[in-house]
Each structure stands twice: as C-alpha cells, then as structure tokens.
Amino acid sequence: MHIDQFKDLLEKYLDDRISPEERRQLADALEDPKYVQLLDETIYGELVARAYEGTPDEGIRQLIRQRLDQETSPVHTIRPRRYRWAVAAAILALVAGAWLWLQRPVKQPAAQQLMADAIPGTNKATLTLSDGSKITLDSAGNQVIRQGATAIHLQGGQLKYDAQNSPASVQYNILSTPRGGQFRITLPDGTQVWLNAASTLRYPTAFTGPERLVEVNGEAYFEVAGNANQPFRVKIKDAEVQVLGTSFNVNAYADEPTIQTTLLEGSIKLSAHNNQVLLKPGQQAILATNKEFHINEVNPNDAIAWKNGYFLFKNEGIESVMRTIARWYDVDVSYQGDVMKQRLGGTVSRYENLEDLLKTIELTKSLKFKIEGRRVTIMP
Structure with missing residues (x-):
C-alpha cells in the first residue's frame, strides 16, 4: 500500500466515509510499523489525537483497531461516531x-460562503496537443482523447496516457495549470505527476528513446516509475534532475529566487552550471542565484503539503x-x-x-x- 493510499483511507475513516473493504485495508495497514510511525509523526497524528483527546498514543491505536475490528465484523450494527475536520486546522x-x-x-466552504472573486483553487488545466489545439480540463465528466496511437483518458480531474502502439514519431504535449488550478497526470510510462498552480509540464506521448525527458516550470511532485534501462530526467529552469525510480518535489517558479528540489524516496542527481549533487531521502537541494547548491536536512512531507491539501x-x-x-x-x-x-x-x-x-x-x-x-x- 502506498502512503498516499493509507492517508486517503485514514481520512475516510475519520470522516465516516470508509467502506467495509477499506476498513479491512486500514486495519491491516495499522499492523505495519511504517504506517504507525506516519500516524504518530504527521498532522494525521494530531488530528487523530484531537478526536481521542486524553488517550495515550498506543491507546489511540488500540481504540482504532478495536473499532475497525468491530466495524468489519458481520454482526456489528452500531453506527460509528462521526468526526468532521479537514487535513490542516x-x-x-x-x-x-x-x-x-x-x-x-x-x-x-460552501460556494455561497466564498468571496466571488477569490475562491480557492480547483482541479483545472489546459492540455495543449502537438498540433497546437487546446483542450480545457476540469474534474467534471469523463472522456477519451485520441492522439495517433495514444489514448488519453480524462477521469475525475486526472489525465492518464495509454500508449497502445509504438508511435511513428514522438509528439509532445503540454499540461498547463492556471493560477487557482492544479492537476494530476499519469505519463505513458506509469509515472505520476501532481502539478501545482501556475505550472506547466511538457512531455512526450510515448517514451521511445534511451531516456525519459520532461520539462517543468512551476511546481510538481513526481512518483517516477522505475526503469533502469531508461533513466528519467526533469529539466527545471537552469537545472536538471536525473532519476531511475523515486518520489520527489520540484519548486521552480519564475518569480521565486531559488529552485528547491526535495527527495522523499529513492535517489536523484541534480545538475546545474557544471555543479552536481546527489540527494538522499529527507534532503532538499536549493539552487540559489550564486549558481551553487545548498543541501538541507528536512521533513520531506513539508514540501508536498500543497499536494495533500x-x-x-x-x-x-x-x-x-x-x-x-x-x-x-x-x-x-x-x-x-x-x-x-x-x-x-x-x-x-x-x-x-x-x-x-x-x-x-x-x-x-x-x-x-x-x-x-x-x-x-x-x-x-
């Protein structure tokens, strides 16, 4: 189970939106020390502690497990207590x-409660195809966009590429989010990318060469599909990230004074202005205006707070x-x-x-x- 899936299950559980099968999955995950540590150390731990105020940490986990065991039992008929809050409070x-x-x-917030001119962002973007045509994307509706041998699936605010056959020539698409927008895409190799507001991602409709190369302006979080025979590279302004299979976040907005790259899992090599650095999980590289990298030890989850809402x-x-x-x-x-x-x-x-x-x-x-x-x- 991926950590994002665990977080999603926990949020559904706390908000009483979890299905019986998902309850079983969450109960199994809470037997894994990795997820127990996530529950204890992140904001999710703070939210759970608030729901079970006054209960020791181990007692909280036991209560959750007991409730999950009861709720997944076929004879359980008690309506679970509801908890209502969002991720950050x-x-x-x-x-x-x-x-x-x-x-x-x-x-x-309900729509009528918001300022009409300054509401929070939503899932929206523009897809520019290789022929220059533009398609407006949002969370509503499902459709399949055909581009040569490639099928592009739009579903629930996400794009997913399905390269059915090897294309005769490589085509490049651009996914752009406006200010007040974000979007998620699965590239042809299975790599997932979350694109923050006012950002662009340029990528091929199929990865056919010796490497997988994409370009980012703005901010994006990557979960790269592993392929040792075809390294993955990301061009960001004056720098470049090289990976084999890993999770990382890049922040390279034009109006920011630095480029920040934060590694969550795996390993990456950063290159810029004839300088190179290797990052380990939990490290952040900052490329300053002096064209030198500065490495900091960080909580990598801080860098993807935007992705988590x-x-x-x-x-x-x-x-x-x-x-x-x-x-x-x-x-x-x-x-x-x-x-x-x-x-x-x-x-x-x-x-x-x-x-x-x-x-x-x-x-x-x-x-x-x-x-x-x-x-x-x-x-x-």
Whole structure:
C-alpha cells in the first residue's frame, strides 16, 4: 500500500466515509510499523489525537483497531461516531519573534460562503496537443482523447496516457495549470505527476528513446516509475534532475529566487552550471542565484503539503507567503508601509476561504489586509 493510499483511507475513516473493504485495508495497514510511525509523526497524528483527546498514543491505536475490528465484523450494527475536520486546522503567525498558534476547524466552504472573486483553487488545466489545439480540463465528466496511437483518458480531474502502439514519431504535449488550478497526470510510462498552480509540464506521448525527458516550470511532485534501462530526467529552469525510480518535489517558479528540489524516496542527481549533487531521502537541494547548491536536512512531507491539501509555512517572509497564496487564489498583491520584515509560519487548509485566512493573520495585530475584487493590499 502506498502512503498516499493509507492517508486517503485514514481520512475516510475519520470522516465516516470508509467502506467495509477499506476498513479491512486500514486495519491491516495499522499492523505495519511504517504506517504507525506516519500516524504518530504527521498532522494525521494530531488530528487523530484531537478526536481521542486524553488517550495515550498506543491507546489511540488500540481504540482504532478495536473499532475497525468491530466495524468489519458481520454482526456489528452500531453506527460509528462521526468526526468532521479537514487535513490542516490551524495557522501559526510569527510576529516580532513570538509564535501565536491560532487553531480552528477547517471545512470545505460552501460556494455561497466564498468571496466571488477569490475562491480557492480547483482541479483545472489546459492540455495543449502537438498540433497546437487546446483542450480545457476540469474534474467534471469523463472522456477519451485520441492522439495517433495514444489514448488519453480524462477521469475525475486526472489525465492518464495509454500508449497502445509504438508511435511513428514522438509528439509532445503540454499540461498547463492556471493560477487557482492544479492537476494530476499519469505519463505513458506509469509515472505520476501532481502539478501545482501556475505550472506547466511538457512531455512526450510515448517514451521511445534511451531516456525519459520532461520539462517543468512551476511546481510538481513526481512518483517516477522505475526503469533502469531508461533513466528519467526533469529539466527545471537552469537545472536538471536525473532519476531511475523515486518520489520527489520540484519548486521552480519564475518569480521565486531559488529552485528547491526535495527527495522523499529513492535517489536523484541534480545538475546545474557544471555543479552536481546527489540527494538522499529527507534532503532538499536549493539552487540559489550564486549558481551553487545548498543541501538541507528536512521533513520531506513539508514540501508536498500543497499536494495533500494545505499550505505549510516555516518562518517565511510575507512576500514569499503571499506569492504562494496569490497563485492558488488567483489574486494580485500589493504592499503599503513597512511590512516586508514580517514573517509567518504554520499550516492552513488550501480550501480555506481567503477572507477568513487573512482575517486569521490579522489577529496578530501586526498586519492588515484590504480586499478589493482580485487585489489584496497588505498594510501594517
């Protein structure tokens, strides 16, 4: 079972949306120390602990297992207790060197509750075929797009390529997400890519040569299908990632001062400006403007918080925070007065109402926000 599948099962269980078969799968997973560690160490552990407040960690796991055993029993008829929360439920603001933890439950807001001009992002993208034709993609509906010998399946906000025969010539497609959009794609070799807002992925409709080469602008998370005979390469601005089979995240937005590559599993080699580095799981390489790599030990799950549905900031400058928020909510940001020294940190759902998110930050009494249509002005 992949970790993402375990997380999905746990979220369904906590929200009372889990099927009997999924309950059995989750019960089996909780016997595996790897998933127990994930439950303890991540935000999922915080959410579970909140549901079983006052219960020791081992007691929590026992209670979950007992409930799962009862719920999967054919004679069990008790309706399970419901828990309602989303993945991230708090934002932490750092102002003048002090941390302020502001917690509140997060739920997917109803459309009528949202600002009409600044709602959270959704699954949407544009697929540009090799002949220049464009197809608008979203979460609604299913269809099959034929491109020569390749069938492209659109289902539930995801694209999946099925190369049925070897093509006579390689064609390149481009998947582009707008500001306020994200999308997931399965490439012809089985590699899965999650594309964040305001990003592009250029790739062939079939991998026929000695290597698999794609290009990314913006941010993407990769789970690369292993193939030792056909290395996988990702071009990102002035750098390149080389892998055989691994999971990693790249952040290479044009308006960001650095390129960040974070390795979750496997190993990768980064190359840029005649410099090369090898990354191990849990390491992040930052390519700065001086064209040198800086390696940091990190929690790799932090880098894919966006993929899992929430923002995560760690003592970041206000400009960096607002660039991220602006891409997802598709708003423009301006600044008035002396606010550039402010730094923020913490987690919050990407599906939070923008107005509510900004009001939460305002509780620090150090920043104020004015929203006019699609423009956010930040003031001291």
